[in-house]
Amino acid sequence: MRAKSLRLRLSIAASLSLCVALVLAGVALVALFERYVIRRVGVELDTYIRQLAANVSLGPDGALQLGRPLADPRFDQPLSGLYWQIVEDGAGVKLRSRSLWDHVIDLPNDEIEPGIAHHHDLPGPNGETLFLGERRVNYATEGGNRRLRITAAVDRNEILEARTEFAGDVAASLAVLALILLASSWGQIAVGLRPLEALRRNVNAVRAGEKKSITVDGPEEIMPLVAEVNSLLEAKAKAVESAKARAANLAHALKTPLAILATDAERLRKDGRDEIADELQELAFGMRRHINRELSRARLQSLAGSPVQATPLRNVVESLTRALMRTPRGGALSWRLDIPADVTIGMGVEEATELFGALLENAVKWAATEVHVSAERECVLSILVEDDGPGVPPEKLVELGQRGVRLDQKTEGTGLGLSISSDIVDAYGGQIRFGTRSPHGFQAIITLPA
Known part of the structure; x- marks a missing residue:
């Protein structure tokens, strides 16, 4: 090895x-x-x-x-x-x-x-x-x-x-010399590798969004590497901006045709041509779903290199809860929040709102009487979102979070909420798992770096 x-x-x-x-x-x-x-x-x-x-x-x-x-x-x-x-x-x-x-x-x-x-x-x-x-x-x-x-x-x-005695004395002296030289060489190695440690810290700063490029002033042996990495970062930034621009242009270009399709579908339904109207409405719905997905992916790609923020988790969840309690379904549920006030999540307010908005909307959609959100921070930040609804069969849990997957075709939705939540968690180096709440219900477990 x-x-x-x-x-x-x-x-x-x-x-x-x-x-x-x-x-x-x-x-x-x-x-x-x-x-x-x-x-x-x-x-x-x-x-x-x-x-x-x-x-x-x-x-x-x-x-x-x-x-x-x-x-x-x-x-x-x-x-x-x-x-x-x-x-x-x-x-x-x-x-x-x-x-x-x-x-x-x-x-x-x-x-x-x-x-x-x-x-x-x-x-x-x-x-x-x-x-x-x-x-x-x-x-x-x-x-x-x-x-x-x-x-x-x-x-x-x-x-x-005489030779044997001298050899013994020489061996002892050389052993001491070896220890001194080894300690000296280890010190030289530490000093020689120090620029790489500085380079590592710069790369971490770039990944955390504190810097846009590597600014280390190292020896000439590593400067070509620094230049190549900076070129790569610049190319990636341009590619992300280009992707965001293409996605925005696509959404803008399709906004009017989608509105026309929806209007035509309503006109056809008024004329009694429900079958064609349903086909057009389903076509418009699928196109809107793909547009939303691509816009979400473009924004997630831009997260890399953005400054890391500390967003109070309780504020985000309480804001979403108040909005959902105004809806007929949300107002009929009991909400229980076990989130310490000092717990923060390492992402922006917009991303945190979209992440927990999708999870809470899913919980409201299926809950029977209660929605529960809890969080605890130890080595990592663990967040639990659960409801007491019918839950998901164990064999279907693996399909959740996949793009556009809807386990119940009768309930309104795009099938993108849990998928986008998974993408956001992945973009911030975390994991999301779906499971069954005991004795019945559904739960989403999010694990993020503390």
Whole structure:
């Protein structure tokens, strides 16, 4: 699964790259430290070899002897890991450190130039690996030159232990450095993405109607996006205005023909031609219904980008209730409003009036004795409009809100009221559901952002 968060993607990429870089740096540092230690140990071994060469002398009987022992006490401790020995060509081992005990370092049979230091890895007295340095020294005597191989060696485990300790110290230091660098990279990511947050706020402001275009002054990488979005907003605004103009022109152009059709239908009915009159009246009624629908859709399209208003819900519902109570049907009903005075709805008065006007007119049309409207605001705003009429069969509820659907063809209406209500609620990011009131009746449940 791909991470959908840009911040998360950048954080993961930064974390992985930092980890890889620090691991490689740690490996390189450990390798460099090991090389340094080997060179340093090699220098120390060469120092021991030079001290041995300077202190070797010939006794009266011609035997080799060491005038002064080396200062490091490990040479006197058996199998301490630090050794020396002197080998004479053709005569074998002549002198060796006490640390070798009864062991001998088995030197390779290779030619070594006099005075040149050589370093090898050879098996030690306990099977360990020794890091060994040696030189060939020539001693001139009355009997001729005596060729000596002077060797000093150290257990390579000491080098490995030093490397291991250094690697542990480096790992701890790099871990702390990794945390510092990760925190720094996360801060850089936050700073780098801040223009996108500003862009998001501008887009929200445009959608809420507070602005008509994006005015963020961001880095040059996002300005092409800002320009494209502004162009899109401008094109959408022009398209909405064009749609509204076309709908208005259509309504104006058809107003006179519809009036003529209605007049002709009445004349035909007076002449006793009821069948033709009914056909013309139904034709005019259908055309008027479609015109109203298109005008409503054009106005709803213009809601996007309009300023968000806070309309007191109780005022709107009370105004509609007073108007409906003047009608014969509305005056015979009992009205119950449970709407707190501080509850507001996030739409204009005109849209709120049309929304609840359609719902209340539907309730008045079907109610037997009562219409009930209630509202409560928590995380969202929930509004309930219900009546105690015959209700709608459960299998027919799904059809409500569809354009022009009328479940009862005998009752006067266009079938557009609930459909327009659904469109208004959708335009403001809400939902509307239709259900059955218990024990009988109809209810519309509206859910809108608080």
